[in-house]
Amino acid sequence: MLKRRHGDRSEWKRIVKRQYSQKYIDRDGFKGYVTLLNIHNVTEPLTVNYEEKSVCIVDDGYMWLQHFPSNEHYSLTTMFDANGEVVQWYIDITNENGVENNLPYMDDLFLDIIVLSSGEVIQKDADELEEALTKGMINQAQYQLAWAEAEKINQQIENNDFPLMWLAKLHLKILLEEYMDIVIRQERQEDYSKTEDMVKRAFEHAEFSDKKEHFLVQKLRKSDAFIPELSLVAIDEKKEIVGHLLLTSIKIINQEEENASLALAPVSVAPEFQSKGIGSTLIREAIQRARDLGHTSIIVLGHKDYYPKFGFKPANQWNISAPFPVPAEIFMALELIEGSLQHVQGTVVYPKEFME
Numbered sequence: 001m002l003k004r005r006h007g008d009r010s011e012w013k014r015i016v017k018r019q020y021s022q023k024y025i026d027r028d029g030f031k032g033y034v035t036l037l038n039i040h041n042v043t044e045p046l047t048v049n050y051e052e053k054s055v056c057i058v059d060d061g062y063m064w065l066q067h068f069p070s071n072e073h074y075s076l077t078t079m080f081d082a083n084g085e086v087v088q089w090y091i092d093i094t095n096e097n098g099v100e101n102n103l104p105y106m107d108d109l110f111l112d113i114i115v116l117s118s119g120e121v122i123q124k125d126a127d128e129l130e131e132a133l134t135k136g137m138i139n140q141a142q143y144q145l146a147w148a149e150a151e152k153i154n155q156q157i158e159n160n161d162f163p164l165m166w167l168a169k170l171h172l173k174i175l176l177e178e179y180m181d182i183v184i185r186q187e188r189q190e191d192y193s194k195t196e197d198m199v200k201r202a203f204e205h206a207e208f209s210d211k212k213e214h215f216l217v218q219k220l221r222k223s224d225a226f227i228p229e230l231s232l233v234a235i236d237e238k239k240e241i242v243g244h245l246l247l248t249s250i251k252i253i254n255q256e257e258e259n260a261s262l263a264l265a266p267v268s269v270a271p272e273f274q275s276k277g278i279g280s281t282l283i284r285e286a287i288q289r290a291r292d293l294g295h296t297s298i299i300v301l302g303h304k305d306y307y308p309k310f311g312f313k314p315a316n317q318w319n320i321s322a323p324f325p326v327p328a329e330i331f332m333a334l335e336l337i338e339g340s341l342q343h344v345q346g347t348v349v350y351p352k353e354f355m356e
Contacts (some may be wrong), residue, residue, distance in 0.1 A: 092109075111134075249263075
């Protein structure tokens with residue numbers, strides 16, 4: 001009997017805290033259900049080995065987006081790390097995709113195709129398919145279907161003609177925004193006063209705060225360090241601003257050279273909307289937009305257990321230091337392009353507005 005796997009993966013005990021959503025999509029050449037498993041906390045990370053390569057596919061802050069295309073014989077799971085980057089695509093060959101008790105499912109036909117973020121393609125579980133035929137778990141027609149589907153998809157991938165892989169980020173954004181009913185967009189001038197009021201409320205009872213973050217936002221907007229495209233707001237279904245994030249220009253300077261970077265600060269979420277994933281969504285969107293604009297790194301001063309899930313690491317790994325005494329584990333950096341900080345070292349110089 002074929003294994004039936006549902007999109008919510010409710011049986012998976014490794015995941016301690018999760019959020020699940022699903023949506024039927026008929027656009028961009030795709031028709032079918034898309035599910036999103038937002039993994040908040042796990043008992044332990046899961047790393048898989050492919051010959052000499054190790055890939056972490058589950059950890060705190062990871063997301064699994066699964067497509068169940070109608071009238072097709074495959075299901076695609078795109079696995080995102082906490083930074084919103086794809087770690088791998090996993091294609092299950094299926095006997096059928098369907099819906100049961102309002103949950104999308106697939107009947108697994110054993111063969112799998114894995115595409116790593118490097119583009120390397122790996123075929124898996126051919127031995128399980130052979131064994132299933134030998135033991136009578138599948139018939140000859142199902143056996144031939146599995147191989148035919150796998151060969152077709154392998155050819156599409158080779159020809160760069162398997163668009164669902166590239167649609168995954170778009171569909172992820174759709175599900176994230178719909179689940180929370182939140183839209184992330186660039187801040188507009190008419191938002192300024194409402195943004196500042198929200199920022200003030202966000203830090204009103206924060207333990208480590210001078211309660212002046214709203215003034216900092218106001219000053220940074222008027223500075224040369226301000227980048228309008230990287231001042232983002234989160235808007236709820238009532239068109240109210242419930243979150244804000246700012247990335248501004250900074251420099252990393254040593255005696256020989258200076259390098260451009262970005263400062264992530266502040267990140268603000270209205271008190272009544274905190275602990276709902278809005279801050280994480282803002283950060284992921286900001287990271288992607290900064291990368292799209294050609295920026296190469298981000299510096300943050302923040303909680304040592306929160307920011308690493310987005311890919312941040314202690315900045316001293318690159319011999320980058322803060323301009324003031326601070327514990328090394330809370331002063332962090334993120335490479336937006338792999339290796340972009342490899343030859344960068346020095347002291348971060350913030351805009352004067354941060355020091356006023």
